[in-house]
Amino acid sequence: MKRFPAFDPPEYVDWKPDPALVRGFRSTIESHPERAGIVSSLTPDSKLLLYSGLLRARLHDIELKRWVRTGVISKAWLGTGEEATTVGPVHALERGKDIVAPMIRNAAACCEMGMPIADMLRAYLATADSPSGGRDLHVGSFPHGVLQPISHVGDMVPVIAGIALTFKIKREPRVALTWVGDGSTKSAAAHEGTNFAAVQRVPAIFIVQNNQVALGTRLEQHHLPSNFKDWPASYGIWGASFDGNNVLDAYAATRIAAERCRSGQGPALLIAETFRMGGHATHDEREARETFSADLFTTWGKRDPIGLYEEYLKEEGVSERTLGELEAKVTDEVERAAREALASREKMPDGKTALEGVYASRN
Ligand SMILES: Cc1ncc(C[n+]2csc(CCOP(=O)(O)OP(=O)(O)O)c2C)c(N)n1
Ligand SMILES: [Mg+2]
Numbered sequence: 487m488k489r490f491p492a493f494d495p496p497e498y499v500d501w502k503p504d505p506a507l508v509r510g511f512r513s514t515i516e517s518h519p520e521r522a523g524i525v526s527s528l529t530p531d532s533k534l535l536l537y538s539g540l541l542r543a544r545l546h547d548i549e550l551k552r553w554v555r556t557g558v559i560s561k562a563w564l565g566t567g568e569e570a571t572t573v574g575p576v577h578a579l580e581r582g583k584d585i586v587a588p589m590i591r592n593a594a595a596c597c598e599m600g601m602p603i604a605d606m607l608r609a610y611l612a613t614a615d616s617p618s619g620g621r622d623l624h625v626g627s628f629p630h631g632v633l634q635p636i637s638h639v640g641d642m643v644p645v646i647a648g649i650a651l652t653f654k655i656k657r658e659p660r661v662a663l664t665w666v667g668d669g670s671t672k673s674a675a676a677h678e679g680t681n682f683a684a685v686q687r688v689p690a691i692f693i694v695q696n697n698q699v700a701l702g703t704r705l706e707q708h709h710l711p712s713n714f715k716d717w718p719a720s721y722g723i724w725g726a727s728f729d730g731n732n733v734l735d736a737y738a739a740t741r742i743a744a745e746r747c748r749s750g751q752g753p754a755l756l757i758a759e760t761f762r763m764g765g766h767a768t769h770d771e772r773e774a775r776e777t778f779s780a781d782l783f784t785t786w787g788k789r790d791p792i793g794l795y796e797e798y799l800k801e802e803g804v805s806e807r808t809l810g811e812l813e814a815k816v817t818d819e820v821e822r823a824a825r826e827a828l829a830s831r832e833k834m835p836d837g838k839t840a841l842e843g844v845y846a847s848r849n
Contacts, residue, residue, distance in 0.1 A: 487541060487792055487813055493551040495566060495763040497787020504788050508797045514729050521738035528737075530804070532577070536733050537799060537809070538816050539573040540792045543594030545820040546603055550610065554768045558828070559610050563590040567731070567763030570791035571695050572665070573598055574728075574736025575756075578744055579661060585649055587633040587642040587664035590624060591695070591762075599630045603823035604830075613830035619843065620835035640666065640673030643692060647679045650688035650753070659748045663691040663740075669700020671717070672708055680755065684721040689747035691740065691754045695730065697762040702770070702777055718755040730760030731791040734798070761786035 491499050515525050543565060550562035565572060568591060576586060576598040588595035596606050601617075608616035609625040617625055618634065626634025633649075636642060642664045650662040666676050671694055683690045694714050698705045706712075718725020724746060728739035736758065743754035763786065765771035775783070796809060 487544070487796070487809075488817075490548055492555070493548045495783070495787060497763070497783055498790055498793075501787075501790055501793045503793060503797045507788055507794060508801075511732055511734075511794045511798050512801075514732055514735050515738065518735075518738075520742060521735060524738040524741050525734050528734075530802075533734075533799065533802070534804070534808070534812060536573060536577055536737065537795060538812055539577060539594065539598050540569045540733060540795060541813055541816040542597050542603070542820065543569040543573055544792060545816060546593065546597065546606065549607065549820055549824050551768060553610070553824075561767050561769050562610065563593075563767045564764055565591045565594060567786060567791065568695065568697055568760045569594060570733035570736050570795070571693065571730040571758040571760050574733040574738075575663060575665075575691070575693060575740040578737045578740035579663065580744075581631065583631070583660050584744070585631045585633065585646070585660070585662045587635065587646050587662070588626075589635055589639070589642065589665050589667060589670070589695075591667070591697075592665050593625065596625050596627070596630070596632050599627075599632045601625070601627050601630050601632060603820055604826040607823055607827035608830050611827060611831055612834070613827075614833040614835040614839070615830050619839055621840065638673075638675070639670035640676035640679075642666075643676040643679030644682065645679075646690050646692070647683040647686070647688060647753075650683060650690035650747075651686055654686070654688050659689075661689050661691060661744045661747045663693065663744075665693045665695045667700060668694065668696040668698065668705055668714070669703065669708060671714070672700075680721050680723075680753075683753040684723045687750070687752035689750075689753070691743045691747060691756060693740075693756045693758055695758050695760065697730075697760050698782075699762055699766075699774075699777065701766045702773060704777060713759070714757040717757065721755065723753050723755055724751065725755035725757065727757040727759065730758030731786075731789045731794065733791060733795050761789075763787065 547564040572592040572594045612620040624635040646664040653660040729735045765774040
């Protein structure tokens with residue numbers, strides 16, 4: 487894809503495929519027969535939809551970064567480098583039926599569940615026609631099956647456990663999914679919610695999104711084991727790890743988890759290993775470079791989830807022209823959404839509307 491020197495992490499600007507990592511992308515899937523079977527049953531179109539999803543996620547974030555740099559907004563929380571951990575799992579769900587609760591770094595879940603990108607961007611502008619009427623930059627849309635994130639990290643875990651419990655009680659073959667940051671796993675709410683889901687055997691998927699950092703605290707400062715591999719067993723539930731920079735691995739692992747949920751086998755705890763290629767938000771990118779060694783950025787920068795997936799698709803016979811056409815389409819979609827959202831700035835909410843929609847009506 488086109489790289490953006492003004493907005494991309496420096497490691498992405500001149501991104502070149504590393505042959506060993508390109509081979510590794512494929513062998514990660516091939517080394518797991520069940521996942522390999524799921525990937526081989528994907529149609530060429532579904533594989534391209536995953537590619538568009540990754541591009542949409544990246545370009546949405548680039549638009550926000552552009553807005554920060556040009557003074558439209560003061561700050562944005564991005565998912566750069568972690569796109570596959572959001573896009574793969576959402577595509578593995580039954581959209582229109584299942585429910586997701588993205589955290590702010592999983593914004594791409596909104597558009598991949600069908601929300602207009604313009605609405606996602608409007609949330610940052612707090613316009614009257616934004617999803618929460620200007621109340622909050624956290625985005626959700628119940629009709630699209632997307633819960634608006636609660637700012638308190640970890641709190642979506644018990645919410646998702648509760649929604650999954652209703653699916654179980656109503657005997658609906660539906661799945662509820664949320665992502666939990668490595669740091670957020672340390673919250674009481676995440677622990678209570680995961681344990682509740684475990685003992686009630688509800689159809690919930692929890693994805694631990696281990697991007698190696700929580701704000702400015704490195705993983706080893708808040709987590710003594712070197713990874714999360716033992717966590718599913720500690721709750722007595724099924725779990726698996728996937729490569730958080732490999733959209734196909736993320737997709738296949740979630741498909742397996744969702745099928746288990748739908749057939750009444752209880753919740754799943756998936757662990758995604760990935761890396762935050764920027765700051766916690768746009769305000770602390772310099773600090774993030776001090777939090778981690780330059781080597782770590784170099785290592786993970788080579789594993790750009792979009793670059794690696796492009797190489798995979800090319801090996802599968804997808805032409806550069808097809809990739810380019812898709813990129814042009816998604817670019818146009820995001821640029822149009824940005825123009826629409828900016829036009830909404832004429833519609834700022836009246837102060838009194840803050841009192842509306844706080845409580846559900848009785849009728
Ligand atoms: C309960 C609670 N404590 C602290 C915060 C402030 N806070 C927001 S994001 C964050 C770090 C979360 O780290 P992690 O769960 O690893 O997610 P990441 O940002 O890395 O995606 C913190 C401490 C909060 N929002 N909620
Ligand atoms: Mg984290």
